[in-house]
Amino acid sequence: MNQDIYVLIEHLQGEIADISYIMLAAARDLAESTGGQVVGVLLGHDAQGLADDLAADQVFYADHPALKEFASDAYLKTVASLIQERTPRAILFGNTTIGADVASVLSARLSLSLVSSCVKISEGKLISQICGGKIMAESELDENTTLVTMIPGGYKTEAGQSDAPPAIETFDAPALDDLRVTLKGYVEPETGDVDISKEEILVAIGRGIQVEDNIELAEELAEFLGGTICASRPIVDQGWLPVSRMVGKSGQTVKPKLYLALGISGAPEHVEGMAGSEMIVAINMDPNAPIFDIATYGIEFDFFDLIDPLLEQLEDA
């Protein structure tokens, strides 16, 4: 086994995903304690140029038509053969629609240990964030190649970017036939009535709003503030608001001047989409809600007790 830390570089429709840079930054931390190098693993087709701004000591690149865009089987075969041939100390994957499909299967296929939802690595310790951000768990590398899935939050994307293109070594993908999973195409999101990523004032509602009828209250509030309403995933999954209003990992990334979070717990998947807001005000009756760790102002209160006095005072303001 060598001491290098590999990172499976994620890209989609010709663009590197931010999680790739975040993982390169984390890999740098880990490589410092193992004494190895940071190696980006890039799979694609005519995609070598994507490596240009990766902050890696080296990039291994495999080119194959079946690797043009992500489909799990082709990725799995290629990464499995690379790990078996080169036995890195660890390999980082995004805990994403790409990486999560690959890492766990490899853990079972190659009998390698897996740590998931890692947010930060320091002095060789892997810190995972679970239970919607309410619990942290610390573990370390196993004696064999360790598989890790990473979530954002612990590193800035810029920390994984570099002006100096890394050295590239190409490697051959294994035979990629009899694939059981194939990509048929992408479906672009429907454009909504508003683009919440461009709004300056957002009133965000979460499961704490309890029933659909209460959305009106948030709308009234938003109207006073000249803002727009958006939501966490459960609200959209209930069909109460369209997908275009969802903030977070599977929704939009927003950076408003004011993000007023009503009854949102602050799960990592939500925070990912709104942590860059200039000011965050959170109303939540759970004193331990993780949203209070990233908010500017926190109000530990039942939203329903607060809304009437607030609307009344806004009327007068």
Next chain:
Amino acid sequence: MPNIVALVKMVPDLVEELEINDSGTGLDRDWLRVIINEFDNHAVEQAIIIKERDGGEVTVIAPEAEGVEDMLFTTAAKGADRMVKLSHDDFEEGVNNHALARAFAEKAKEYQPDLILTGVQANDDLDGPVGPLVAEYLGMPYLGYICGVKIEDGKALVCKEYPGGLTAQMEVSLPAVLGIQAGEEPPRYVAISKVRQMMKTAEIDEHETDELDPDGGIAVNRMYLPEDAGRAEMIEGDEDEIAAKLIEIFKEVGAL
């Protein structure tokens, strides 16, 4: 007609306060309240939607936990045909997903499933989600982040979520395991009377799991609550005082 197996586990209810056990390496399970994993609930819904469309049978498998019978009867009231409870002394204190996936795989294969559905992840996963592990133990392909499934000519055509609302259409040969992010419809409600009726008429198959093999998970050195680093400035007071302070803040950012 597809044979569908849905794999379900109970996870900590995050509305409750979570505490760490005395050894400092896991959750304190004494007072822990558990509920169905939200995404497993979507997986059950998706299984029943497919059954309603294409026929077939739905079997729900879950490991023992407080309240698991009620959860299973609820899935039966929604339309599941068979309920299976895996039992083992260790389930109640929590096992890692590698051990659970091996137990799920061993039981699931008895039903010769065309499709195995489970939630894309669970809030207490520390060694990856269950779905892809089960897939590999059974030699089936896996796709996660799934938001829709159509069965056609021995294949599944699925909708897979990417960030920003983008989706991919992927084709996967059957049998396969899918990690469900959201069913095609939100999980349905069933009247409690219907669940009660199931409790009287339906039966849960209980299956003793022989051996739990946790290999592939990593030992936790330390579990802890997040430190209050960079915590929000908390606004105190009664309703009116808080509302007044909020209005000041709104003015300060130019929202008023």
